[in-house]
Amino acid sequence: MRKFKEFIYPLILLSPALAILLIFKVFPIIYAFRLSFYDWGIAGERGFVGFLNYVYLFKDPFFWQSLWNTFMYALFAVPLGIIISLIIASLLNRGIRGLGFFRTAYFLPVITSIVAVSVVWKWLYNPQRGLFNYLLTLLGMSPLKWLEEPRGIFELLTGHSLPMLLKGPSLALFSLVLLSVWKSLGYNIVIFLAGLKNIPNVYYEAAKIDGAGPISTLFNVTLPLLSPTTFYVAIMTTITSFQVFAPVWLMTGPPPGGPLGTTSVIVYYLFQKGYEEYQVGYGSAIAFVFFILILIITVIQKTVLEKRVYYEV
Amino acid sequence: MKFKGRILKGIIYIILSIGAIWSLMPFLWMLSTSFKTPAESIQFPPTWFPKTFTVQPYITVWTKIAFPRYIMVSVIVSIAVLIGVLITSLLAAYAFSWFNFKGRDTLFVGILSLMIVPIPVYVVPLFILVQRLGWIDTFQALIIPWTASVFGIFLLRQHMRTIPKDLFDAARIDGCSRLRFLFSIILPLIKPAVITISIFNIISSWNSFMWPLMVTNSDKMRPIQVGLAYFSQGESTNYPALMAASTIAILPLVILFFVAQRQIIESYSRSGLKE
Numbered sequence: 001m002r003k004f005k006e007f008i009y010p011l012i013l014l015s016p017a018l019a020i021l022l023i024f025k026v027f028p029i030i031y032a033f034r035l036s037f038y039d040w041g042i043a044g045e046r047g048f049v050g051f052l053n054y055v056y057l058f059k060d061p062f063f064w065q066s067l068w069n070t071f072m073y074a075l076f077a078v079p080l081g082i083i084i085s086l087i088i089a090s091l092l093n094r095g096i097r098g099l100g101f102f103r104t105a106y107f108l109p110v111i112t113s114i115v116a117v118s119v120v121w122k123w124l125y126n127p128q129r130g131l132f133n134y135l136l137t138l139l140g141m142s143p144l145k146w147l148e149e150p151r152g153i154f155e156l157l158t159g160h161s162l163p164m165l166l167k168g169p170s171l172a173l174f175s176l177v178l179l180s181v182w183k184s185l186g187y188n189i190v191i192f193l194a195g196l197k198n199i200p201n202v203y204y205e206a207a208k209i210d211g212a213g214p215i216s217t218l219f220n221v222t223l224p225l226l227s228p229t230t231f232y233v234a235i236m237t238t239i240t241s242f243q244v245f246a247p248v249w250l251m252t253g254p255p256p257g258g259p260l261g262t263t264s265v266i267v268y269y270l271f272q273k274g275y276e277e278y279q280v281g282y283g284s285a286i287a288f289v290f291f292i293l294i295l296i297i298t299v300i301q302k303t304v305l306e307k308r309v310y311y312e313v
Numbered sequence: 314m315k316f317k318g319r320i321l322k323g324i325i326y327i328i329l330s331i332g333a334i335w336s337l338m339p340f341l342w343m344l345s346t347s348f349k350t351p352a353e354s355i356q357f358p359p360t361w362f363p364k365t366f367t368v369q370p371y372i373t374v375w376t377k378i379a380f381p382r383y384i385m386v387s388v389i390v391s392i393a394v395l396i397g398v399l400i401t402s403l404l405a406a407y408a409f410s411w412f413n414f415k416g417r418d419t420l421f422v423g424i425l426s427l428m429i430v431p432i433p434v435y436v437v438p439l440f441i442l443v444q445r446l447g448w449i450d451t452f453q454a455l456i457i458p459w460t461a462s463v464f465g466i467f468l469l470r471q472h473m474r475t476i477p478k479d480l481f482d483a484a485r486i487d488g489c490s491r492l493r494f495l496f497s498i499i500l501p502l503i504k505p506a507v508i509t510i511s512i513f514n515i516i517s518s519w520n521s522f523m524w525p526l527m528v529t530n531s532d533k534m535r536p537i538q539v540g541l542a543y544f545s546q547g548e549s550t551n552y553p554a555l556m557a558a559s560t561i562a563i564l565p566l567v568i569l570f571f572v573a574q575r576q577i578i579e580s581y582s583r584s585g586l587k588e
Contacts, residue, residue, distance in 0.1 A: 010409075010414045014408045017424075017461045018405070025427055028435035031435070096329070101333075108340065111516055113537075116559040116560075119545045119556075124339060124342060129552075190578055239431070243433060250542055280441065283437050291430065
């Protein structure tokens with residue numbers, strides 16, 4: 001009877017959650033790993049092939065392109081998102097009136113569905129009828145092809161064709177970056193506001209006594225003390241950037257991933273291979289490379305946090 | 314000095330307002346287009362406000378497309394997933410915080426570690442599993458795999474641990490069973506955490522896209538986001554109808570947002586401050 005209370009009872013309590021997690025999460029994760037070593041395509045399972053899927057993957061130019069696009073996307077979405085939200089959060093933190101209104105306005109995109117938002121932004125980006133091109137013409141600039149533009153943003157800025165490493169993301173991919181910055185702005189602001197509130201006032205008073213101006217206070221007090229929050233936002237944005245999918249499916253192409261494959265990101269490529277083309281083995285190999293990337297980012301987060309590179313408040 | 318301060322305030326308000334306009338503009342443009350006639354919507358230069366105001370796009374979406382059905386599917390799925398997540402998380406968190414058993418902490422860490430595995434990693438095998446179960450195009454496929462939440466278990470456990478243990482002994486003396494103790498004494502004490510989980514869950518269920526896209530193939534089983542996605546591909550040039558459909562797809566959560574704004578923003582804000 002004692003044993004029942006001490007062991008069986010909690011196990012009964014745990015069993016619904018455990019059953020669901022084991023069947024629909026743990027098992028598929030292990031299964032994905034196993035599948036990545038099998039030749040499993042449209043024709044069904046055709047046996048163990050060792051690392052062959054991975055070998056093909058490393059020779060697959062479309063895979064490398066999607067990986068490159070994913071990196072480019074994160075490389076632009078993360079810093080842009082942080083800088084804009086940090087500026088707005090620090091302005092909101094100055095005891096201004098109408099904080100409630102501003103916070104609501106910035107936060108609205110966060111809770112709206114990525115599908116609806118993608119449909120709306122595709123309309124905004126429309127090369128012939130879209131609002132963005134209309135605004136550009138009002139400003140006296142020439143309209144852009146936005147989602148249909150395969151050229152890199154630095155090529156468009158300089159007017160020359162540039163090598164791969166220098167041309168930057170295609171304007172099409174950069175259009176998706178802008179959407180992501182817009183959508184996550186409110187979330188980042190809320191996190192930064194919470195971080196700013198955590199900085200004790202004494203530091204600002206001390207800076208004031210020492211005669212520090214606003215710029216010096218920003219760089220010597222606010223930013224260093226805010227660094228754990230900034231780091232958290234950077235990691236979270238990187239992880240979500242790596243998982244971008246819906247806007248690619250909804251806004252680019254046809255076929256999605258276009259123009260010229262410049263918006264094909266890793267999760268879209270995984271979806272295309274593993275689900276649409278039903279190359280389950282190959283898709284699982286992509287899934288595992290993707291997982292390792294996410295794992296690396298998480299490990300970086302853990303080590304940095306444990307080293308406490310930030311200043312203890 | 315006072316003058317300089319005022320200029321500074323002015324600049325701050327201008328920057329914040331530009332930001333707010335940029336955040337709201339896509340929604341305003343969506344609304345404006347949704348009340349236009351198709352011909353007016355593709356005029357260039359465009360009109361800021363509809364010259365001929367019409368609700369026809371909404372009627373089209375509501376009657377010619379299965380939008381009422383999509384919404385019903387989404388409502389059913391969101392509620393069912395929420396109930397499932399709350400029950401499984403409450404029970405599991407109760408076991409993890411109020412009982413001592415062998416391997417408890419190892420098991421908890423094991424479950425927590427699942428949080429770092431993003432859905433795309435296992436979505437294809439999960440699809441195969443659901444297919445073998447014969448669940449394609451059913452409510453089971455949309456609901457059951459998501460009725461347990463690692464985040465839910467974690468958050469509820471953190472809150473339950475802060476409740477003093479003597480409370481249980483007192484309740485025991487009064488003849489309260491363990492399960493009744495959970496629902497009548499612990500549950501009211503951890504209400505804020507339950508609200509947070511409910512908010513995140515409703516938002517993510519309503520907005521979920523990739524999974525329902527994979528497991529549904531008939532119009533009658535499509536949740537709103539998938540319905541909208543297919544509609545946007547089929548009617549890619551009927552902009553007023555597209556914008557009306559998008560408005561309908563985001564409206565329920567926008568209403569929820571205005572009703573529970575403080576709780577929603579606080580929940581998100583706290584999610585970034587992990588201890």
